[in-house]
Amino acid sequence: METASAKELRDELKHRSESELRDIVLRLSRFKKENKELLSYLLFQSHNEDDYIATIKTLIDEKLLEINTSNGYYAKKAVRRILRETKKFVRYSGSKETEVALLIHFCRSLQETHPRLMNVKVIKDIVERQVVLIKVRISTLHEDLQHDFEEEINSIDY
Structure with a gap:
């Protein structure tokens, strides 16, 4: 079975009635937990x-x-699992501000709750990669938000 492109799906949805669209969404929500979570969001x-x-x-x-x-x-x-779930929730939102806020919180909370883990090279590398990603995302935000988030990211020791 060949999957339709996003444009083809969009065009087809234009021709459906409201009740058909409701049925499609409800049926889609039955198949995957992520679909249900996104719909809930x-x-x-x-x-x-x-x-x-x-x-x-x-x-x-x-x-x-x-x-x-x-x-x-x-x-x-466990750290990778938590990070994967965090990024899943970021995808639901689609907002760069939300992404930056949640990733900063993840890094800072990991550092505060388990400071000993920051000595483990793999976990330290995970945090460093997230900090680099956060800095890239911060550069695309509004100047006022950039300043606020820069202060928060500087509080993380990695």
């Missing part, structure tokens, strides 16, 4: 980005506290 959380960011920050903090630090391998896997 779009319907319930997209109108208040600040609450969404606060919710994700709380989730990041909870996940970081659950990390098994007895073994570097398990700690590395």
